[in-house]
Amino acid sequence: MNNHPYWEDVEQGTEIPSLVKRPTTRQLVRYAGVSGDFYEIHYDKDFAVGTGLPGVILHGALRSAFLGQMLTDWIGPNGALRKLGCQYRGMDEPGVALTCGGVVTRKYVSDGRRLLDCDVWVEDEQGRRYTPGWATVELPSRNP
Amino acid sequence: MAEAAPDVEALRRDYIGQESPPEYLDVEKGHVRAFAKAIGDPNPLYSDEIAARKSRFGGIIAPPTFLRAARTQRLEDLPPDFPYKRLLDGGSEWEYFEPVRVGDRIAAVNRVVDIFSRSGSLGPMIFVITETTYTNQLGQVTATQKNTSIRY
Numbered sequence: 001m002n003n004h005p006y007w008e009d010v011e012q013g014t015e016i017p018s019l020v021k022r023p024t025t026r027q028l029v030r031y032a033g034v035s036g037d038f039y040e041i042h043y044d045k046d047f048a049v050g051t052g053l054p055g056v057i058l059h060g061a062l063r064s065a066f067l068g069q070m071l072t073d074w075i076g077p078n079g080a081l082r083k084l085g086c087q088y089r090g091m092d093e094p095g096v097a098l099t100c101g102g103v104v105t106r107k108y109v110s111d112g113r114r115l116l117d118c119d120v121w122v123e124d125e126q127g128r129r130y131t132p133g134w135a136t137v138e139l140p141s142r143n144p
Numbered sequence: 145m146a147e148a149a150p151d152v153e154a155l156r157r158d159y160i161g162q163e164s165p166p167e168y169l170d171v172e173k174g175h176v177r178a179f180a181k182a183i184g185d186p187n188p189l190y191s192d193e194i195a196a197r198k199s200r201f202g203g204i205i206a207p208p209t210f211l212r213a214a215r216t217q218r219l220e221d222l223p224p225d226f227p228y229k230r231l232l233d234g235g236s237e238w239e240y241f242e243p244v245r246v247g248d249r250i251a252a253v254n255r256v257v258d259i260f261s262r263s264g265s266l267g268p269m270i271f272v273i274t275e276t277t278y279t280n281q282l283g284q285v286t287a288t289q290k291n292t293s294i295r296y
Contacts, residue, residue, distance in 0.1 A: 021184060027182065027184065030178075030181070030182040031182045031183065033178075033182070034175065034178045034179040034182040034213065035179070035182075035212050035213050036213055036215045037212070037215075039231070051230050052230070059233070060232075060233035060234075060235070060236065061209055061212050061233065061236060062183060064209050064236050064238075065183040065185070065207065065208070065209040066183070068185075068207060068208035068209050069183065069184070069185040069187070069207070071208075072185075072187060072207075072208065073187070077189060077199045077200060077201070078200060080240070081208050081240055082239065082240055083237070083238065083239050083240070084208060084209075084237075084238045084240075085235070085236065085237035085238065085290075086235055086236060086237075087234065087235035087292075088232070088233050088234055088235050088236075
């Protein structure tokens, strides 16, 4: 946990260390419980199939949470997540490993804050990115 | 499905600008820990009192997407007789201003900011864009979240 980057360590093109998640139906039930999102497509297969889906699917917001974890793991407690956005363009099913990744697209200072814009995504085992996103993080400086 | 297409102009007139009453979320330690566990995030800032106290936050904070647990009135659900019954989450855009701490009381207010129609792989769809503002007990906006809800 001690090798979080400082502002000086990062450049445009720097890759964010990836994070692999293996969501299960059990995790979807747990997430439904703690988030209060009880839409049945996330845990009731008959219901999900009845709406034309192949089976139960991940909550979009859970994939967002995975991206949040990847980013906060990377920046550490002295960095700050300022923005996190993503689109849910396709559906991910439990039982498939998902790899969260990202890359720095812009490094700049605004209002005295050392900021990085990043492209982020969640990729399935076939390399499909159904959750393209973007984030802005603030990093501490080695020479504050 | 020979449903009549919804009148987007009427929906825009009726819904854009509508605001939900505030929904209050008391941020409890056990809930934060359970949320972190559910998303599979072992970050000590969400559960370890000692580690969190030593951090710059001085105490346990909530994961970035935790505020989603404040369930405001779902303005994006539109009228009950709406012809498209199926619903998908199209995306989300968070902006963070202040950390969310255990003990905070967060007021969440949801507002409809845009409605439009589009045709996609699932057929005709209605997009409803809402924005939720989360304000803590000190009157600080902790975060805002824009959400895209798709009816089809």
